[in-house]
Amino acid sequence: MKRLIVLLCLGVMILPLMAQEIKLTGEMWNRWTLETGNAPAGENTILRNNLSLERGYLGLEPKFSDAVKGRFTVDIFSTDLVKDGAGLKIKYAYLDFNKLLPIPDMTTTIGLQKVYFGSIYDWDYTLIGKSPTDEYKFANSADYGITINGFIPGGWGEYALGVYNGEGYKNYGSNLKGNIEPAFLANLRVIPITGLTLGGSFMLNSSERSDSLTGLGGDNPKYNEQKLMDAYARAAYGPLSLMGEYMMKDVTYPNKPANDMSANCASVNAVLKLKTLVEKDIDFVVRYDRSDPTDSDKDENIVTAVTGGVNYNFMHDDSSNPAMQLQLNYTTKSNSVKSDNDSSALMLQLKWRFNNTLKV
Numbered sequence: 001m002k003r004l005i006v007l008l009c010l011g012v013m014i015l016p017l018m019a020q021e022i023k024l025t026g027e028m029w030n031r032w033t034l035e036t037g038n039a040p041a042g043e044n045t046i047l048r049n050n051l052s053l054e055r056g057y058l059g060l061e062p063k064f065s066d067a068v069k070g071r072f073t074v075d076i077f078s079t080d081l082v083k084d085g086a087g088l089k090i091k092y093a094y095l096d097f098n099k100l101l102p103i104p105d106m107t108t109t110i111g112l113q114k115v116y117f118g119s120i121y122d123w124d125y126t127l128i129g130k131s132p133t134d135e136y137k138f139a140n141s142a143d144y145g146i147t148i149n150g151f152i153p154g155g156w157g158e159y160a161l162g163v164y165n166g167e168g169y170k171n172y173g174s175n176l177k178g179n180i181e182p183a184f185l186a187n188l189r190v191i192p193i194t195g196l197t198l199g200g201s202f203m204l205n206s207s208e209r210s211d212s213l214t215g216l217g218g219d220n221p222k223y224n225e226q227k228l229m230d231a232y233a234r235a236a237y238g239p240l241s242l243m244g245e246y247m248m249k250d251v252t253y254p255n256k257p258a259n260d261m262s263a264n265c266a267s268v269n270a271v272l273k274l275k276t277l278v279e280k281d282i283d284f285v286v287r288y289d290r291s292d293p294t295d296s297d298k299d300e301n302i303v304t305a306v307t308g309g310v311n312y313n314f315m316h317d318d319s320s321n322p323a324m325q326l327q328l329n330y331t332t333k334s335n336s337v338k339s340d341n342d343s344s345a346l347m348l349q350l351k352w353r354f355n356n357t358l359k360v
Contacts, residue, residue, distance in 0.1 A: 023061035037343030106150035116160035118230035132267035140168030219255040281313040302336040
């Protein structure tokens with residue numbers, strides 16, 4: 001973690017010397033969580049009751065020219081298992097090249113960046129929870145890679161093609177030695193009419209490696225190949241927006257076919273924004289998830305989650321963007337077979353953010 005802190009300090013000192021302008025950004029998620037569920041003995045009890053800095057994002061966004069921009073963001077947190085009371089990860093570290101390829105409205109992105117799968121890259125955390133594709137481990141929220149992304153002429157939508165490490169942003173250095181096959185990703189969004197977006201994502205990924213690196217050699221039974229698909233739809237009319245997503249994952253184990261499995265998940269999310277109806281900037285949010293991590297009649301294990309929430313956005317800037325947001329969410333989760341895993345959580349979160357641009 002000390003190396004990451006040194007790297008951040010060096011970036012703060014060096015980037016202003018190279019860039020035409022630089023944007024300083026920050027966002028802090030201060031959260032209270034009360035979670036109840038069944039203890040090992042079977043009785044319902046409080047499993048978690050704590051305050052935390054769930055996430056703290058600090059970023060630099062330098063602009064080197066009209067065609068080249070960058071982004072460097074660190075993720076600070078206090079809730080994961082860390083020794084010193086807080087942890088630090090690099091969340092984003094990439095460059096955008098707008099004119100690297102002679103194609104209009106196309107950007108080439110190189111480095112640690114968002115993963116253009118499903119709802120991950122446009123999830124705005126109107127709910128406290130993660131996007132469904134991230135929440136149910138279908139894809140990582142960020143990864144090291146190279147992507148080309150752009151807009152379809154005539155305002156018909158957008159697209160993205162990418163090659164990634166396939167292991168997310170939490171693994172680095174020697175932790176990547178088992179990853180020798182890149183992940184390939186394609187994402188498409190189409191806007192047939194104003195207010196309606198349809199799309200889908202397809203990803204090929206793998207985990208571990210086929211040949212074992214242990215002294216015994218031979219095949220690695222944990223090696224697997226993954227095919228991931230996502231169908232996405234969003235409709236927004238006036239103050240109401242509705243998003244639906246369906247994900248599928250097929251996992252094959254070439255060295256141990258008996259472990260082959262598949263999974264699926266469906267999610268629906270509705271948001272009602274009252275800002276256009278009343279003076280207060282308030283959102284009402286509802287989400288329903290149905291996840292089947294095994295997709296097998298022999299091992300049925302369907303997880304259902306229902307979330308309701310309300311957001312109050314305040315301290316708006318000159319562009320009417322809120323600098324602070326107070327969120328209240330209540331979630332219940334149930335398991336079709338393992339009722340001992342049923343739980344509920346009440347979360348209250350205060351988010352605050354800043355954004356300043358410095359001319360060099």
